[in-house]
Amino acid sequence: xxxxxxxxxxxxxxxxxxxxxxxxxxxxxxxxxxxxxxxxxxxxxxxxxxxxxxxxxxxxxxxxxxxxxxxxxxxxxxxxxxxxxxxxxxxxxxxxxxxxxxxxxxxxxxxxxxxxxxxxxxxxxxxxxxxxxxxxxxxxxxxxxxxxxxxxxxxxxxxxxxxxxxxxxxxxxxxxxxxxxxxxxxxxxxxxxxxxxxxxxxxxxxxxxxxxxxxxxxxxxxxxxxxxxxxxxxxxxxxxxxxxxxxxxxxxxxxxxxxxxxxxxxxxxxxxxxxx
Amino acid sequence: xxxxxxxxxxxxxxxxxxxxxxxxxxxxxxxxxxxxxxxxxxxxxxxxxxxxxxxxxxxxxxxxxxxxxxxxxxxxxxxxxxxxxxxxxxxxxxxxxxxxxxxxxxxxxxxxxxxxxxxxxxxxxxxxxxxxxxxxxxxxxxxxxxxxxxxxxxxxxxxxxxxxxxxxxxxxxxxxxxxxxxxxxxxxxxxxxxxxxxxxxxxxxxxxxxxxxxxxxxxxxxxxxxxxxxxxxxxxxxxxxxxxxxxxxxxxxxxxxxxxxxxxxxxxxxxxxxxxxxxxxxxxxxxxxxxxxxxxxxxxxxxxxxxxxxxxxxxxxxxxxxxxxxxxxxxxxxxxxxxxxxxxxxxxxxxxxxxxxxxxxxxxxxxxxxxxxxxxxxxxxxxxxxxxxxxxxxxxxxxxxxxxxx
Numbered sequence: 001x002x003x004x005x006x007x008x009x010x011x012x013x014x015x016x017x018x019x020x021x022x023x024x025x026x027x028x029x030x031x032x033x034x035x036x037x038x039x040x041x042x043x044x045x046x047x048x049x050x051x052x053x054x055x056x057x058x059x060x061x062x063x064x065x066x067x068x069x070x071x072x073x074x075x076x077x078x079x080x081x082x083x084x085x086x087x088x089x090x091x092x093x094x095x096x097x098x099x100x101x102x103x104x105x106x107x108x109x110x111x112x113x114x115x116x117x118x119x120x121x122x123x124x125x126x127x128x129x130x131x132x133x134x135x136x137x138x139x140x141x142x143x144x145x146x147x148x149x150x151x152x153x154x155x156x157x158x159x160x161x162x163x164x165x166x167x168x169x170x171x172x173x174x175x176x177x178x179x180x181x182x183x184x185x186x187x188x189x190x191x192x193x194x195x196x197x198x199x200x201x202x203x204x205x206x207x208x209x210x211x212x213x214x215x216x217x218x219x220x221x222x223x224x225x226x227x228x229x230x231x232x233x234x235x236x237x238x239x240x241x242x243x244x245x246x247x248x249x250x251x252x253x254x255x256x257x258x259x260x261x262x263x264x265x266x267x268x269x270x271x272x273x274x275x276x
Numbered sequence: 277x278x279x280x281x282x283x284x285x286x287x288x289x290x291x292x293x294x295x296x297x298x299x300x301x302x303x304x305x306x307x308x309x310x311x312x313x314x315x316x317x318x319x320x321x322x323x324x325x326x327x328x329x330x331x332x333x334x335x336x337x338x339x340x341x342x343x344x345x346x347x348x349x350x351x352x353x354x355x356x357x358x359x360x361x362x363x364x365x366x367x368x369x370x371x372x373x374x375x376x377x378x379x380x381x382x383x384x385x386x387x388x389x390x391x392x393x394x395x396x397x398x399x400x401x402x403x404x405x406x407x408x409x410x411x412x413x414x415x416x417x418x419x420x421x422x423x424x425x426x427x428x429x430x431x432x433x434x435x436x437x438x439x440x441x442x443x444x445x446x447x448x449x450x451x452x453x454x455x456x457x458x459x460x461x462x463x464x465x466x467x468x469x470x471x472x473x474x475x476x477x478x479x480x481x482x483x484x485x486x487x488x489x490x491x492x493x494x495x496x497x498x499x500x501x502x503x504x505x506x507x508x509x510x511x512x513x514x515x516x517x518x519x520x521x522x523x524x525x526x527x528x529x530x531x532x533x534x535x536x537x538x539x540x541x542x543x544x545x546x547x548x549x550x551x552x553x554x555x556x557x558x559x560x561x562x563x564x565x566x567x568x569x570x571x572x573x574x575x576x577x578x579x580x581x582x583x584x585x586x587x588x589x590x591x592x593x594x595x596x597x598x599x600x601x602x603x604x605x606x607x608x609x610x611x612x613x614x615x616x617x618x619x620x621x622x623x624x625x626x627x628x629x630x631x632x633x634x635x636x637x638x639x640x641x642x643x644x645x646x647x648x649x650x651x652x653x654x655x656x657x658x659x660x661x662x663x664x665x666x667x668x669x670x671x672x673x674x675x676x677x678x679x680x681x682x
Contacts, residue, residue: 079322090318095306101325 013047342380371410388420415458
């Protein structure tokens with residue numbers, strides 16, 4: 001893995017956004033060659049989305065030939081509910097850029113047959129040629145998407161019951177009322193994300209520090225599902241100082257020593273030449 | 277980029293780079309329009325996989341719902357109360373000119389007139405949508421003749437009437453027909469008014485109290501029977517008194533049923549109401565304030581003498597008097613002037629000033645499900661303004677109908 005440590009949330013967001021931007025530029029997507037991205041929701045990627053919108057508005061990139069697959073969506077929440085992931089993606093990303101609706105894919109938590117919806121989602125990913133870069137976050141309990149502790153590390157897109165930790169973490173979006181928080185969600189599996197050519201996990205804040213420690217300094221364990229990416233050939237963890245608080249000094253020094261990462265991300269040279 | 281034709285072939289316009297008035301605040305959001313209505317872009321994206329055919333760069337302008345004037349007697353030499361054979365031409369002429377002031381819908385107002393005039397004028401105008409031809413006509417506002425002699429203002433005394441002996445029947449005979457009437461101003465202290473108020477309300481016509489010497493309890497009774505508005509607050513009514521606030525007391529009355537709002541017209545031209553009085557009213561009951569022009573024939577014309585109803589008036593600067601007196605005859609301020617003046621005099625937020633000219637009149641007329649807001653599904657009647665609230669462009673049903681400098 002590569003562990004990129006930036007000073008704060010804003011720097012981490014910018015680094016991640018530049019990584020995606022450079023990916024688009026290098027890939028040179030066109031009508032016969034779409035770039036597929038996996039996308040997350042939540043507070044962590046907000047800064048990254050803001051920067052990407054800025055790069056689009058500056059004319060640096062276009063999302064016309066980019067396809068996106070979101071990680072998850074709540075079950076039973078109306079699509080136009082302000083807390084649905086459809087609303088999140090529309091308000092925080094899609095409405096500000098030039099992406100076409102037919103190139104975006106978000107699981108439908110109100111589908112009549114949820115299982116069929118999940119299977120169809122997997123088929124759509126396959127039909128799009130697989131995911132080039134899957135961007136994700138990490139929960140305080142080390143989960144990726146809604147693959148809660150105990151999820152199979154080879155799981156596929158399916159319906160999941162949310163863990164209590166997750167429901168409590170989400171309550172702040174539902175007026176602090178636990179009764180209003182959805183209890184189930186559709187989510188891509190750990191295996192689904194592992195299939196991507198490349199994975200980038202953004203982790204910021206001290207409250208995620210323990211999960212990061214479990215994910216990269218301990219073994220691969222289904223109780224901390226992000227640890228599965230230790231077995232992915234190309235994973236980048238982008239974090240801020242606070243997120244490293246539970247790591248060994250040795251680990252942090254090792255990855256910080258590679259200062260070459262920070263200076264090169266602004267140029268295409270890095271992406272082309274420094275990725276194994 | 278073409279829009280998706282599966283739901284509608286109508287072109288979609290996206291107003292970008294603007295601040296829109298929505299949910300009582302100015303927000304940095306794009307405004308989407310299709311088929312003359314405000315469109316929900318999120319539904320368009322996810323349901324129809326659609327996008328805009330045309331983008332209009334608003335250059336950081338403010339977009340507000342089009343202004344609605346519920347009391348305007350004429351302008352540019354046109355007098356709505358004058359019984360000509362082609363009233364339509366006059367109304368249409370004014371309708372076109374007021375687009376420049378940001379007015380997208382209005383209620384042509386008739387002052388106290390003899391029955392022959394109502395019988396001649398009323399049938400000539402129908403309620404109609406606005407467009408490039410001019411602002412939409414929402415219906416007549418009949419101010420009089422069932423008003424108080426003592427508070428007649430500029431209205432001709434010889435044509436005032438009471439509800440005796442026939443009540444509503446007398447009203448019908450006076451007006452001839454109530455088709456196309458949106459609002460009636462009357463004095464509730466007139467005997468027999470309660471039944472008339474009820475009957476008008478039952479027919480969907482808004483009753484406004486004005487040109488009256490009613491005390492507060494008479495005004496409250498009228499509201500209980502259905503009256504919901506006050507005509508040009510402070511003018512042509514008993515002055516506020518601390519032991520009998522009169523009609524003005526409705527602003528803070530505790531006898532108004534829950535869920536009902538009493539709306540009050542304010543002529544914020546700097547002349548009809550002292551700014552301190554304007555502020556008192558606004559602070560007492562901000563959500564009921566409706567800006568009206570009460571504009572007369574002379575609005576838009578140079579100084580001099582002109583006709584209003586059955587009388588002659590005289591323009592001196594920004595003042596219009598009954599000729600030979602110091603009685604105010606109506607205003608010659610335009611709606612956008614009123615919005616700017618109101619904001620300055622009251623110190624209110626931009627959002628409040630704009631809502632006083634759009635949302636509140638729409639609510640007063642009971643049409644806020646169609647106009648007065650920039651919410652999805654409502655008519656795309658818009659006004660584009662700069663930060664000083666000068667009008668840059670006016671739109672009706674999503675089509676540009678006036679642009680400054682065009």
